[in-house]
Amino acid sequence: MDVTFVGAARTVTGSLHLFEYKKQKFLLECGVFQGHREEAERINSTFPFKPKDIKAVILSHAHIDHSGNLPNLARRGFTGPVFCTSATKDIASLLLLDSAKIQEYDFKYLNKKRAEKGLLPKEPLYTIADAENTIKQFREVDYESSFEPVPGVQVTLYDAGHILGSSVVLIESEGKRTLFSGDLGRKDMPIIKDPVNVDAVDYMILESTYGGRKHESFDTMKEELKGIIEKGKKKRSKIVIPAFAVERTQLLVTILRNLYDEGCLKDVPVYVDSPLASNVTEVFRRHPECFDAETTRIFEEEDPFNFPNLHYVADAEESKSLNDKTGPMIIMSASGMCEGGRVTHHLIHTIGNEENMIVMTGYQARGTLGRKILERAPRVTIFHDEFDVRAKTYFMGGLSAHADGEDLLEYVKVAVDSRLRKVFLVHGEIEESQALQQKITALGPQADIPQSLTTVSI
Numbered sequence: 363m364d365v366t367f368v369g370a371a372r373t374v375t376g377s378l379h380l381f382e383y384k385k386q387k388f389l390l391e392c393g394v395f396q397g398h399r400e401e402a403e404r405i406n407s408t409f410p411f412k413p414k415d416i417k418a419v420i421l422s423h424a425h426i427d428h429s430g431n432l433p434n435l436a437r438r439g440f441t442g443p444v445f446c447t448s449a450t451k452d453i454a455s456l457l458l459l460d461s462a463k464i465q466e467y468d469f470k471y472l473n474k475k476r477a478e479k480g481l482l483p484k485e486p487l488y489t490i491a492d493a494e495n496t497i498k499q500f501r502e503v504d505y506e507s508s509f510e511p512v513p514g515v516q517v518t519l520y521d522a523g524h525i526l527g528s529s530v531v532l533i534e535s536e537g538k539r540t541l542f543s544g545d546l547g548r549k550d551m552p553i554i555k556d557p558v559n560v561d562a563v564d565y566m567i568l569e570s571t572y573g574g575r576k577h578e579s580f581d582t583m584k585e586e587l588k589g590i591i592e593k594g595k596k597k598r599s600k601i602v603i604p605a606f607a608v609e610r611t612q613l614l615v616t617i618l619r620n621l622y623d624e625g626c627l628k629d630v631p632v633y634v635d636s637p638l639a640s641n642v643t644e645v646f647r648r649h650p651e652c653f654d655a656e657t658t659r660i661f662e663e664e665d666p667f668n669f670p671n672l673h674y675v676a677d678a679e680e681s682k683s684l685n686d687k688t689g690p691m692i693i694m695s696a697s698g699m700c701e702g703g704r705v706t707h708h709l710i711h712t713i714g715n716e717e718n719m720i721v722m723t724g725y726q727a728r729g730t731l732g733r734k735i736l737e738r739a740p741r742v743t744i745f746h747d748e749f750d751v752r753a754k755t756y757f758m759g760g761l762s763a764h765a766d767g768e769d770l771l772e773y774v775k776v777a778v779d780s781r782l783r784k785v786f787l788v789h790g791e792i793e794e795s796q797a798l799q800q801k802i803t804a805l806g807p808q809a810d811i812p813q814s815l816t817t818v819s820i
C-alpha cells in the first residue's frame with residue numbers, strides 16, 4: 363500500500379493523506395488549510411489527484427482542518443462514501459454548513475469590492491448547496507467495528523478522546539497494521555472518554571501539534587478560572603471568554619457548572635452567545651454514548667450542559683442587549699480566535715475598560731485579533747475602528763484538547779514492540795515535530811517528518 367502525505371505535512375492544518383492499494387485510491391481526511399487568504403485559496407482549491415478517482419474518505423473527526431475541504435472534493439467529482447462516527451457526522455454537518463455560509467457571505471462582499479475595481483468575480487471554495495450534498499455522502503460507523511473503504515483494506519475506528527466522536531484510525535491490509543492518531547486527546551478530561559491505545563502496529567502516522575510542550579493540569583485550570591471570577595466579582599467585571607464552538611464551550615460550561623455548585627457563581631450570570639456553539643451543544647446531548655462515566659452519571663439525573671445561572675443566547679437582539687447590562691457577568695462567545703462572530707461585538711464593548719477581563723482559552727494563531735490581545739498590543743483594530751486594550755487578559759492553555767509531548771510519547775510507547783517499523787509525524791509545526799522526533803528515536807523506533815507530496819510504501 364502506498365501513502366502520500368499531502369496536507370498537514372510540516373504544518374498543522376489541511377489534514378489530507380492519500381492511500382493507494384491495488385490501484386484503488388482512498389483518502390484519510392480532507393481538511394482545509396488555514397492561513398493567509400491567498401495561500402489558503404491556492405492550497406485548498408486544487409488536489410494533486412483526480413477527485414473522481416477517490417473511492418472513499420475516512421474522517422477522524424469533525425474539526426474543519428480535517429473535514430473542511432470535503433464539499434470542494436465532492437464539487438470536483440468525488441461521489442464515494444465518507445466514513446466517520448455518528449457524532450462526527452452530526453458535528454461536521456453543522457461546521458460545513460457554517461463554513462459554506464460564511465464563504466458565501468464573504469465572497470458576496472469581496473466580489474462587490476472587485477466589481478468596483480473592474481475585476482472579475484471570484485467563486486467561493488464551495489457553497490451551501492455543495493455542503494448539503496456532501497453531508498448526504500456521510501456513512502456512520504461505530505467505534506471498534508471494521509469496514510472496507512476499498513476491497514482488501516479493513517479500517518477500524520477507536521475513540522481518540524479529542525472531541526466528541528473523534529477517532530484514531532487503524533488501517534489493515536495483508537497483515538500489516540497502520541495506526542493514524544487523528545488528533546489525539548488527553549486523559550482525564552471532562553465529558554468525553556480517554557484516548558484508546560492500540561498495540562501491535564507496524565506503522566504510525568502521529569499528530570505532533572504540541573510535540574515539544576507540556577500542558578498544565580486540568581485541575582489547575584479550574585482553580586485559575588475560579589480565581590479570575592472571584593476578582594471579577596469584586597470589580598463587577600464583564601468577563602469575556604472567546605471559545606471555540608466545539609468541545610471548548612461545552613468543557614467551559616461543565617467547569618462553570620462545577621463552580622456554580624461550589625457557590626462561586628452566586629449573582630454572576632453566564633451567557634453562551636454563539637448560535638453554532640448552542641447547536642453543537644445540542645449534538646452533544648444527542649450522543650451520550652460518547653460520554654465518560656462521570657458525565658453519563660450526571661446525564662442520568664440532569665443536563666450536564668445547563669445550570670440555573672446559564673443562558674444560551676438565541677437571537678441577535680438578545681446578544682446586543684448584553685451590552686447594556688452591568689457586571690459581574692460572564693460572556694462566552696465564538697470565534698475562539700476573535701476573528702469574527704459575536705465575540706467581536708462583545709470585545710468592542712468591553713476591551714477599553716480596565717475593570718473588564720478577557721480570558722483566552724485556546725491557541726491563538728499569528729495575525730489573529732486574539733493573538734494581538736493576548737500579546738497586549740496597546741491598541742487593536744476591530745471592524746476598522748481602533749480600541750485601547752485596557753481590559754485585563756488571561757490565557758488558559760491547559761484547556762487544550764490535544765495531547766502534549768509527554769502524552770504523545772506515552773501513546774507511542776504502547777505501540778512499541780518488535781513490529782513497529784516507523785512513525786510518521788504530521789500535523790505539527792516543524793519545531794514541535796522535531797522535539798517529538800527526538801524523544802521517539804530515543805525510545806527506539808525510527809521517526810520521519812515527511813514533506814508534502816512524499817510517497818512511502820507501507
Ligand SMILES: [Zn+2]
Nearest residue numbers: 423425524545
Ligand atoms: Zn481537531
Ligand SMILES: [Zn+2]
Nearest residue numbers: 425427428545
Ligand atoms: Zn487538527
